Amino acid sequence: MGRFHRHDDGTVHDHDHGDHDHDHGDHDHDHGDHSGYRTGSQRVDVLEAIFAENDARAGANREAFESNGVRALNLMSSPGSGKTTILSATLDELGGDVAVGVIEGDIATDLDATKLAGRGAQISLLNTGNGFGGECHLDAPMVTRALRGLELPGLDLVVIENVGNLVCPAEFDVGEHAKAMVYSVTEGDDKPLKYPVMFRAVDVVLLNKIDLVPYLDVDVENYVTRVREVNPTATILPVSARTGAGMDAWFDWLRRFAAGAPTD
Amino acid sequence: MHELALCEAIADVVKSHADGQHVDVVRVRIGALRQVVPESLSFCWSMVRDFADMPEAELELESVTAAVQCRSCGHDSEITSQWSLLCPRCDSADVAVLRGNEFLVTSLDVSDREPQQTQKE
Numbered sequence: 001m002g003r004f005h006r007h008d009d010g011t012v013h014d015h016d017h018g019d020h021d022h023d024h025g026d027h028d029h030d031h032g033d034h035s036g037y038r039t040g041s042q043r044v045d046v047l048e049a050i051f052a053e054n055d056a057r058a059g060a061n062r063e064a065f066e067s068n069g070v071r072a073l074n075l076m077s078s079p080g081s082g083k084t085t086i087l088s089a090t091l092d093e094l095g096g097d098v099a100v101g102v103i104e105g106d107i108a109t110d111l112d113a114t115k116l117a118g119r120g121a122q123i124s125l126l127n128t129g130n131g132f133g134g135e136c137h138l139d140a141p142m143v144t145r146a147l148r149g150l151e152l153p154g155l156d157l158v159v160i161e162n163v164g165n166l167v168c169p170a171e172f173d174v175g176e177h178a179k180a181m182v183y184s185v186t187e188g189d190d191k192p193l194k195y196p197v198m199f200r201a202v203d204v205v206l207l208n209k210i211d212l213v214p215y216l217d218v219d220v221e222n223y224v225t226r227v228r229e230v231n232p233t234a235t236i237l238p239v240s241a242r243t244g245a246g247m248d249a250w251f252d253w254l255r256r257f258a259a260g261a262p263t264d
Numbered sequence: 265m266h267e268l269a270l271c272e273a274i275a276d277v278v279k280s281h282a283d284g285q286h287v288d289v290v291r292v293r294i295g296a297l298r299q300v301v302p303e304s305l306s307f308c309w310s311m312v313r314d315f316a317d318m319p320e321a322e323l324e325l326e327s328v329t330a331a332v333q334c335r336s337c338g339h340d341s342e343i344t345s346q347w348s349l350l351c352p353r354c355d356s357a358d359v360a361v362l363r364g365n366e367f368l369v370t371s372l373d374v375s376d377r378e379p380q381q382t383q384k385e
Contacts (some may be wrong), residue, residue: 041288041373047282049368050273050292136266167299168266193348197299200349230349232357 054172057140061147061175068152069189070101071258072160074176076198078191079164081184082208084112085241086250087161088119093251094118094157098258101150105138112161124149128163137168140175157258166191178257184209189222190211191259196230203263204235206250211240267373268312270367274323275303275316283330289373296330296343297364330364 049055065072079085087102094100104113113125126146128135135142143160150158150181158174160176161171179202183191186209192199199205210220222237235253240245256263276304277337278290290309302325330343336356343349343364351359 041375044281044372046277046369046371048277048281050270050277053276054273135269137269139269168269171266171270171299195299196349197297214358224277229357 005015028199030210034262046221051171052174054140054235058175060172061140061143062177064147064152065158065175065177068155070152070155070158071178071256072158072162073257074162074169074174074179076162076166076169076179076191076202077164077182078166078187079183081164081182081187083161083164084115084240085207086116086182086239086247087159088115089241089244089247090159090251090254091119093247094254094258097153098255099156101152101155103138103146103150103160104142105142105161106165107135107163109224113229122155124152126162135148136163136165137172138162138174139172143174149162157254164196170195170201178203178263180204182206182208183223185213185216185218185223189218189226192226192230199227199230199234202231202234204253205231206235207238208241210238210245211243233264242247266299267301267308270300270305271308271312272316273349274369275312275318276310276348278318278372281369282318282372282374285374286377287318287374289322289324290318291324291326291370292371293328293366293368295328295350295364295366297361298367300367304328307348326365326370328366329363332359333362334359353377382384 016073048224075083075087084229091100091102092154097227100120101124104116104123104125106125106127108127108171116123119169126138126142128138128142149261152158158160160174181202181204183205185207207220207223213220220238226238227234237246237249237253239250241247253263269339274290274292278287297308305325306323307334313319313323330349332343332351333340334351334354334356335358337350337351337354339353340362341352343352345352349359350357352385362377
């Protein structure tokens with residue numbers, strides 16, 4: 001990785017990387033003519049991934065999970081797709097045999113955390129409202145903070161419920177072992193093509209609200225086909241959190257995941 | 265909102281490499297598969313750079329076209345579609361991404377002017 005080294009005498013070594021051959025010959029780097037200061041610019045090669053810091057923290061989170069025998073799932077979706085309803089039903093179902101912790105990402109409220117309380121899981125609420133209008137995603141340092149609210153040694157599974165958003169959460173590794181998303185049939189079957197980064201990144205897609213299909217002008221097969229176009233390997237599970245249809249397949253998937261067994 | 269968070273991450277990388285020197289130019293390489301809108305990133309940068317004590321740092325963006333290797337037909341192809349990653353030759357979805365996920369700070373131009381202190385709290 002290209003780093004520059006500054007020595008005590010002020011000299012700076014600027015490493016030349018073979019794969020970095022941009023010739024900005026027409027770009028005048030000497031800004032001395034309008035600055036009034038004495039020197040021109042010096043090029044510093046960096047070649048550092050912009051998410052490097054986040055990814056390092058995500059790695060530390062993953063280690064914390066693994067050293068406690070915990071499996072972590074990053075649960076993402078657009079707002080209103082049914083993440084919290086699915087999670088409520090999941091906690092009710094798994095409560096007996098899988099010890100679950102939930103990191104609840106929410107911009108400003110504790111509404112979702114309240115819905116999930118009293119179902120036998122440890123809940124750590126993470127409000128993201130300190131950013132400019134509220135962060136639109138969870139990043140690894142936020143999850144590190146939220147982990148203080150969980151007692152990992154007693155858990156089998158941690159579900160990280162991300163902020164409802166199909167764009168930003170896909171970019172940030174938070175230390176999970178798998179990514180899941182809830183995609184409801186009321187959202188339109190074009191979403192995999194419009195938000196390909198999210199749909200490509202996930203291991204399992206819960207196609208929710210299938211009980212509404214008779215009232216909508218939609219075809220579940222079209223949804224599956226569109227997901228397959230950007231992600232040929234994801235597990236796709238049609239479910240209705242409201243009626244419970246298809247939810248057993250999801251519970252089975254999650255039990256296998258929590259046990260560290262193959263999920264497909 | 266996405267680009268604002270990305271600009272904060274860019275500023276963190278820049279700070280760790282600028283070693284307190286005045287930052288004139290920041291060069292960022294972005295693959296076509298990142299969901300980054302260049303105009304939005306540049307706009308957000310014009311705000312973030314002030315808060316990051318590098319108010320004169322110009323952002324230069326270098327874009328990288330996406331390319332995939334198809335496991336069905338074996339061909340490497342550039343992707344011109346903005347949405348689909350299907351192999352342009354045989355429409356298979358079974359592809360490996362060769363290029364397009366890049367998102368990195370490639371280089372900076374720095375000078376030993378005193379950084380302008382703005383928005384210092």
